[in-house]
Amino acid sequence: MVLQLSGRVGTEHHLSLPRILAQLLQERIDLAGGCGHGDLTLPVVYQVAPTGSAWTRQKNIFPEGILSHQEKSSLSGKWFGKWALITGASAGIGVAFAKELASGGTKLVLTARRKDRLEELARRLTATCKVSVEVFPADLADPSAPEKIFAFTKEKGIEIDLLINNAGFGQYGEFTAVEKQRLLDMVQVNCHAVVHLTRLYLPEMVARRRGDVLILASTASFQAVPYISTYAATKVFDLLFAEGLAEEMKPYGIRVCALCPGSTESEFHAVSGKEKFQRRVETAEKVAHTGLKALAAGKSYVISGLGNYLGAHGERLVPRRFVTRIAGKMFKPGNK
Numbered sequence: 001m002v003l004q005l006s007g008r009v010g011t012e013h014h015l016s017l018p019r020i021l022a023q024l025l026q027e028r029i030d031l032a033g034g035c036g037h038g039d040l041t042l043p044v045v046y047q048v049a050p051t052g053s054a055w056t057r058q059k060n061i062f063p064e065g066i067l068s069h070q071e072k073s074s075l076s077g078k079w080f081g082k083w084a085l086i087t088g089a090s091a092g093i094g095v096a097f098a099k100e101l102a103s104g105g106t107k108l109v110l111t112a113r114r115k116d117r118l119e120e121l122a123r124r125l126t127a128t129c130k131v132s133v134e135v136f137p138a139d140l141a142d143p144s145a146p147e148k149i150f151a152f153t154k155e156k157g158i159e160i161d162l163l164i165n166n167a168g169f170g171q172y173g174e175f176t177a178v179e180k181q182r183l184l185d186m187v188q189v190n191c192h193a194v195v196h197l198t199r200l201y202l203p204e205m206v207a208r209r210r211g212d213v214l215i216l217a218s219t220a221s222f223q224a225v226p227y228i229s230t231y232a233a234t235k236v237f238d239l240l241f242a243e244g245l246a247e248e249m250k251p252y253g254i255r256v257c258a259l260c261p262g263s264t265e266s267e268f269h270a271v272s273g274k275e276k277f278q279r280r281v282e283t284a285e286k287v288a289h290t291g292l293k294a295l296a297a298g299k300s301y302v303i304s305g306l307g308n309y310l311g312a313h314g315e316r317l318v319p320r321r322f323v324t325r326i327a328g329k330m331f332k333p334g335n336k
C-alpha cells in the first residue's frame with residue numbers, strides 16, 4: 001500500500017504502523033483529500049518500505065505546515081477555473097496562497113525573482129491539482145517589472161480575476177545603518193509595485209464588473225515601529241491603500257482587502273536580518289487562508305490571529321507616542 005510516492009526530499013525514518021496511525025491523528029492529516037491534495041497539504045508521507053516490514057516517513061518538500069481539511073474545504077472552489085496572479089510566490093505566505101488556490105481549482109500565474117523555486121512549485125501544483133500554472137520571474141524592485149508581468153499575461157490571453165500583491169520585505173536596524181538602496185527597493189517592492197500592478201489590472205476588472213485584489217499589509221500597519229520604520233510605513237501605506245480602494249471599487253462588485261499578519265513562519269525574518277520579531281508565530285497556511293476568507297467575505301481588511309487583532313486595536317486606547325516608545329524598546333538592536 002502506498003499513500004504517497006512522488007518526488008520527496010528529506011530524511012527518512014522507519015516507523016511502526018501504530019506509531020504512524022498516532023502520527024496521522026496528531027498531525028491532522030486528511031487522507032481523503034481530492035485533487036491529489038495529499039501531495040501538497042500533508043507535512044509527511046508514508047509508504048511501505050521495499051521489504052513491506054516497515055513504513056517510511058519522509059518530510060514534505062513544503063516545510064510550512066498544513067491546513068486542516070475543514071479549513072481548506074471552506075474556501076475550495078471560490079476562484080475555481082479563474083486565474084490568480086500571486087507576487088512573492090517563491091516562499092512563505094505566497095507559496096501558501098498558491099497551494100490553497102490550486103487545491104480549489106484556481107489557475108495561477110506565479111512571480112518572484114527565484115525562477116527555480118517558482119518552476120518547482122508550478123510543476124508540483126500542475127501535477128497534483130491539475131491546474132494550469134504559469135511562471136514569470138521578475139524583480140519588483142525594477143520599476144518596469146509590473147508592466148512586464150502585465151504584458152506576459154496579455155500575451156498569454158490570461159484574464160486575472162484575483163490579484164494577490166504579496167511580495168514584500170523588511171530590513172531591521174537603525175535607519176542610518178541600513179543601506180540606502182535597500183530602503184528604496186523596499187518602498188519600490190512594498191508600495192510602488194503594489195500600486196502599479198493594481199492600476200494595471202483593475203481597469204479590466206472594472207470593465208468586467210468582477211475581480212478581487214488582496215494586498216499584504218501587516219500588524220506593523222497600525223503603529224510606527226522604530227528600527228523597522230521604513231518597513232512599517234510601507235505597510236501603513238498598503239493598509240490604507242487597500243481600504244480606500246475597497247470602498248471605491250464596491251460599486252463595481254470588486255472586492256479589495258488588506259491582509260494584516262503578525263509574526264508568521266516564513267523567510268521574512270531571516271531576510272530582514274532579525275530572526276523573530278515576536279515569539280508567537282502563525283503558519284503561512286493559516287495566514288493565507290485568513291486573507292482569502294476575508295476577501296471572499298468582502299472585508300476591506302483583516303488581522304490574522306486574535307492576539308494580533310486585540311493588540312492592534314487595543315493600542316488605540318493608549319497615546320501614540322507611548323505605543324511608539326514601547327515598540328522602540330522591543331525592537332531596539334540588542335533586545336531579544
Ligand SMILES: NC(=O)c1ccc[n+]([C@@H]2O[C@H](COP(=O)([O-])OP(=O)(O)OC[C@H]3O[C@@H](n4cnc5c(N)ncnc54)[C@H](OP(=O)(O)O)[C@@H]3O)[C@@H](O)[C@H]2O)c1
Nearest residue numbers: 088090091092093112113114140167168263264266267268
Ligand atoms: N512573515 C511575517 O512575519 C509577515 C508579517 C506581516 C506581513 N508580512 C508580509 O507578507 C508578505 C509575504 O512575506 P513572507 O512572510 O511570505 O516572506 P518571505 O517568505 O520572505 O517571502 C517574500 C516573497 O516576496 C518575494 N520578493 C521579495 N523581494 C522581491 C523582489 N524584489 N521582487 C520580487 N519578489 C520579491 C520573495 O521572492 P524572491 O526572493 O524569490 O524574489 C518571496 O517570494 C510580505 O509583503 C510581508 O511584508 C509578513
